[in-house]
Amino acid sequence: MKKFTILCAVLFTCMTAFAVSGTKISKLNADSYPAKHSSTFKNAGSSELKNTITNRSSSSNMNRVSxxxxxxxxxxxxxxxxxxxxxxxxxxxxxxxxxxxxxxxxxxxxxxxxxxxxxxxxxxxxxxxxxxxxxxxxxxxxxxxxxxxxxxxxxxxxxxxxxxxxxxxxxxxxxxxxxxxxxxxxxxxxxxxxxxxxxxxxxxxxxxxxxxxxxxxxxxxxxxxxxxxxxxxxxxxxxxxxxxxxxxEVGAIDAGIIGIVDPYSGCVLSNTEDIIVGVVNEGVDTISNIPVSYSVNGGTIVSEVITDTIAPGDTIVYTFTTPADLSSPGNYDILSYVALSGDGNTLNDTTGISTISAAPNTVIYNMGFELLDDFSAYSVIDVDGDGIDVDIVDTYARTGTYALRFPATVGMDRDNWIFTNCFDFLASNTYNLSFWFQLFNSSPPAVPYTLEVYIGATPSIPAMTLLGTAVNPSDTLYANFNSDFTVPSDGNYYIAFRAFGSNITNNTRIDDITVDFAIGINSASLSENVMVYPNPSQGKIFVVNKGITGSAASINVMNTVGQVVATINSNNFANETIDLSTQPDGLYTVQVRTATGVTTKTVMVSSK
Structure with a gap:
């Protein structure tokens, strides 16, 4: 059966296919087909995509011409x-x-x-x-x-x-x-x-x-x-x-709005984001002094007047003098419209877009493309222009249920990019990127993608610097890419994956992306400054920072078979409380990662 994913309020989540009897042809496990998914990764915020004005009316009424x-x-x-x-x-x-x-x-x-x-x-x-x-x-x-x-x-x-x-x-x-x-x-x-x-x-x-x-x-x-x-x-x-x-017949006066050009989704959009629209004269007469307005999430309406003269058939791009405040992370619906006196055709007067202002990812970062993973601010650029770039599939994931896939199109040249949301990196730290990738078919004459990894300060191709090229495995098992890196200055950066090649016939999957601090040389000092007590514990334990400089930390608690039973990501690691009272009695390993390294402690949980 067909499978799809949907956009929820803050994240895109994958939906399982419904088990329904009938004559539908199953695609759920057919690797030659992409999983259907909604507008995941749309609005890439790049110069390549910003040059396109979309015309998707948000009006639900069919206002006929006069x-x-x-x-x-x-x-x-x-x-x-x-x-x-x-x-x-x-x-x-x-x-x-x-x-x-x-x-x-x-x-x-x-x-x-x-x-x-x-x-x-x-x-x-x-x-x-x-x-x-x-x-x-x-x-x-x-x-x-x-x-x-x-x-x-x-x-x-x-x-x-x-x-x-x-x-x-x-x-x-x-x-x-x-x-x-x-x-x-x-x-x-x-x-x-x-x-x-x-x-x-x-x-x-x-x-x-x-x-x-x-x-x-x-x-x-x-x-x-x-x-x-x-x-x-x-x-x-x-x-x-x-x-x-x-x-x-066309009316004498007809001003239309053909799309909102900017802003697009991005990492922490500012409180002074330009709202840019395209306005067209679709009437017979020359028009000027055109009232134009916009609102964000149904809030205060900003109204201005375009004083330019627009000849019949011509289009102008107008930037509102009053910018929009999109600085708070979240989803924004932007509506814009024109209201020229004597305009008998209101069909083309309104347009709208949805955009996302996303908070930076924090290190340590994990992405498995699962139901609760937030990749709503990821974006793609379909360089080859065939409308097929990436999808999320529930087949052959490395862990969990889902994986990201670059699907193959037999006989076609492919070039597609996917950008993560931004990370807040410091030039003083060394970071580590790890991810797993798999070829669906390793046997000749299957032609695989070339998979490259980049980093850059904006989610656009010209801003990207190559981190490395993944070496395709000789089998269909998942292989690991692992690379340490630094950034030239403090700020926000994006990681990008590029899959490209000629006559591609082989799908490539990506799963379990991790961005972590590279293991430091002073783990011994870290061990001395982390304390876990009481030990043994009846269920509640405290993880205490006794003097580590640099406050961010990731704490994982694992049982004796390596399963993570509790996780805390702290931006200000001082004194963290972890409740293990619902876990079976036994030994647990507490792993603490910071910018200076990693240390582990062992604690006994006994409810008796």
Whole structure:
């Protein structure tokens, strides 16, 4: 069955697949498929990604244009019988008409029907359901083409419709998962005008509904025959819903906001973060003095006026003079909108993003990609641009249930980076990075990734310095990478993993990342300054710092078989209390790690 992970309030957590009977084809243990996961690692905060303006409306209402449409189709009676409904791949899956949506047994976080809020979905709508087809040899490629629409009396034309789309790409799919709209004046030569899937990663979904408004005057204005084509490709992907298709003339005044460019997720964002938006003139007249606003987490609305003049079709990037305070670690929802007087099209007036201000990781740091591990501030850069970068899988983990995976795509060149959240490192300390990695298949002609490890002051490729290259093992057992390092100055740093190569056919997993202090030479002094009492104990023990300079410490208590039964990470190690009263009687080892080294003490627990 399909498996996925979800975003919780502060962390991304992996969800186990539901055991449901039926005809679904199992992917849970199929290593050739990535595990479905939500927008983990999105918004990398790098210069590469900041150059992209996304257009994801956060509005739940479908605000139609003020001009009366000259063409409208709400699909109340089904798919028009004269439209062309083509199964281009021969998979047996076509566009269908529905009032209920699809059967969704596995993915409770994804919508399985088009919302009736602000739509005519209760009367029926279009659906392409790739998920119901299962895995096919030929993949899914469904095309729906309208009849010819007469736009000859309309020099300007705006296309609007409601949609909902959820994305999933299999690495071995015949077709990548796309949801796109094309236009033609002859039914033969087509031009792409809308790509719903652009910028989305596995398990991303649009708002429900997601209202779309496109100025198609340059293609349709004054044309006697205009065709629209809705094209879905995928292979055991999710679904795409479409409703409320309208064509109307473009209004004289139409200011739209096309995305929030900045800020993106980062490590301890500041209290003076610039809010940068893109504003476009989609109307016929030149516009100026445009009111623009933003708010953070529904708080105080900041309103300003863009005094620049914007010609029809032009776009400007505007930076608010009032910055936002995002200095407290946490999640932030930023909403921005324009409100120009006389603007009859409110469909494109609002946009929003979610961003994370993350606190630095503390040393000692462990990451196993498990349910309670917080990797919400991790980020990725998909250099090769194929939309497939990393995923979290519940197969072949070294420890626990989950591991990070760089999936392979047969016959493709790959180059993907993943960045940790930042660490607060001191130049006076020596640190140690350790992680475990595994090849899924070590036998020729399997072609593995080259796996490199970097460190840098920002989560961007130009800022990275190579720490080392992992030597691929000759078998499928996990191998260890271990390296000591220092930083040139105190501050925040990011660790990055780069997996790349040509014609990659072999998945690589990473598990059990540890960032620790390198073992110091003065462990004997450390031992003298750490005391554990009482010994023996009836269950409660005290771990005392008698004079170690430098306050951070990690304390682990292990039983006689090496299992860690208690852990304390202290930023100000002085006197720590550990309760072992629920543990069986016996000997326990107390391990204390600081920047100066590691020491162990043995204590007897006896409840009698």
């Amino acid at each position: 001009q009366a449409p000259f063409f409208s189709e709400v699909f109340a009676g089904g798919i028009p019988p004269t439209w062309q409904n083509i199964d281009s791949s021969g998979s047996g899956v076509k566009w269908t008409w529905t009032t209920t949506g699809t059967f969704n047994a596995f993915f409770p976080l994804l919508s399985d029907s088009l919302s009736t809020t602000g739509t005519s979905a209760s009367n029926g709508y279009l659906m392409y359901d790739s998920d119901s087809a299962g895995t096919t040899a030929q993949g899914n490629y469904g095309v729906l083409i309208t009849d010819a629409i007469d736009c000859s009396l309309h020099p300007t034309v705006r296309l609007t419709f409601n949609e909902y789309f959820a994305k999933f790409d299999d690495v071995s799919a015949t077709f990548p998962n796309t949801a796109r709209v094309y236009i033609s004046t002859d039914g033969t030569n087509w031009t792409l005008i809308h790509a719903t899937d652009a910028g989305m990663i596995n398990n991303d979904e649009t708002p429900n509904p997601s209202p779309v408004g496109l100025n198609i005057s340059s293609y349709a204005g004054g044309q006697a025959t205009v065709y629209l084509k809705f094209s879905f490709t995928g292979d055991y992907s999710y679904w795409w819903f479409v409703d409320d298709l309208e064509l109307a």
